[in-house]
Amino acid sequence: MPRVYMDHAATTTVLPETVQAVTEQMFTGGNPSSLHSAGRRARAAVEQARDRVARALNCDSAEVIFTSGGTEADNLAVKGLYWSRTKANRAACRIIVSAIEHHAVGDAVEWLETHEGAEPVWISPNSEGIITPEAVAQAVGESPDTVALITVMWANNEMGAVQPIAEIAQLAKSHGIPFHTDAVQAFGALDIDFRACGATTLAISGHKIGGPMGVGALIATRTAPLAPLLHGGGQERSVRSGTIDAPAIAGFGVAAQSVTDHRAEESRRLANLRNLLIEGVRHAIPEATLNGPEPENSEQIADGAFRRLPGNAHFTFPGCEGDSLLFLLDMAGIESSTGSACNAGVPRPSHVLLAMGVDEGIARGAQRFTLGHTSSEADVQALLGALPAAWEQAKKAGMAAQAPDSQRWN
Incomplete structure (x- = not known):
């Protein structure tokens, strides 16, 4: 049938050019952290992919932190921002979060509530599934200094509603609050400009755009206050340690360029x-x-x-x-x-x-x-x-x- x-x-179905890029880099081999020729070739493939992702999102290549996917990127943003903010200010324990988030965000917030004393403020959408800036402003209230971060997804993964991200990001910025957005569903489908949108961090994933599974990225401003989830060799700006997956990243970069071009x-x-x-x-x-x-x-x-x-x-x-x-x-x-x-x-x-x-x-x-x-x-x-x-x-x-x-x- x-x-x-x-x-x-x-x-989504993997793109042919993704398969080619992954296969070629697998045969080329090399650890991107090694200093010899094979390592430098692998590093060059990773940095080329980083540039491609950066161009696709209009951000600096230094703002691209490769992860194992959207779930890790969301967790790194939510937990990393929360830990850094509460370390600097113990009173900043509230997390303003939409009630329509993917579980990668929602469950991370609930974990912080259970284990770290976070106080989530869940924002309900309107009948169309939209989180309004007015609802976010009401949640922030008169005590923005108690808010560790605000997180609202760019577009909902279930019923597809696109959110007013630029307005919410501007609201967060006016109060000095970090703002994270899960853009896993939006990337490749909508025009995403990281520099213009005003977010502090933004999560994307490879397999949603025809790239490989098991690779994604957190886009984070250079000044984003992030505490690492993983500790080790200090790769990816020292906030995402672990051996860099050059083949998957190479395929991700090719897919990012391809979907952006079309x-x-x-x-x-x-x-x-x-x-x-x-x-x-x-x-x-x-x-x-x-x-x-x-x-x-x-x-x-x-x-x-x-x-x-x-x-x-x-x-x-x-x-x-x-x-x-x-x-x-x-x-x-x-x-x-x-x-x-x-x-x-x-x-x-x-x-x-x-x-x-x-x-x-x-x-x-x-x-x-x-x-x-x-x-x-x-x-x-x-x-x-x-x-x-x-x-x-x-x-x-x-x-x-x-x-x-x-x-x-x-």
Whole structure:
């Protein structure tokens, strides 16, 4: 059966040029920290990749700190900024954090609360999933000196809402508060200018843009107050020790350059495909609800004025479990995602949808369709052809919360 991949937000298909760059550097070999010829060649490959990532984000190459991925980059930012700030000022124990963050940020904040005495202030989004600057300002309140950092993601990984990052960063800067943004989903899809946005730190990941898994970066200003998570050889500005993965970094650099070179055209293409998908779902299943901002019209797409990620369409389908719908679509050759966590085998609704005020029963019927560089109109039509029957069958399976205990997932 032909497969249709609609989970590019989880990971996108690796680019051919990435594979070539990784393979070539693996055969070249060498430790970038070694002083001999092989080491210097490996170091040159790493620094070339660093320059490519820096150009893609309009930052200095010295501001690029390579990590093992977005999760480590987020943890380094959140924990590193918190530790440095509380060391300088014991009263700075509050963390202003959006309630729609990826778990890489949210769980790091909760860990600091449990183990380090941090006091999280969770900011709820509006009905479209947007964190407003006014809500952030209210959370900061009259005591900005007690805030260790503010962290709001650039674009939500589940329902695709793009956040007003520049305004929030400016607010943080006016109070002298470090600001971190998780840009893992936004990088490669939106125009990201690190220098202009005003963030202190910014996280990105390789496998979301056609690069390798296991590599990412934290972009940090030269003056960012960061305490290291790892201790060792002092690589990456002494805040990320460990042997530098030259092959993965080389592939990451090539992918960053490739997606940046084609970003504007590709984002417009994906946004038009996404709109076709949204219109088709609304026509086929009027009961379905699109979550997040309304899609942009053709003029807004042409201008690159995105309110939601170009390749993201997130729906809730009433009367069914998202997992049931996922498996039925998978059987029909469509690979999608619920976008929700599943803890201890018990399906749970998305924390993002709950933060937006969506009813728990409705939130359980979530389904995320995300497009990428391999997506085509034929893929969209295949989904639209399979979705109505899959939804009808999923409704017959019912809701896990309605089943007796003996029938619930365990």
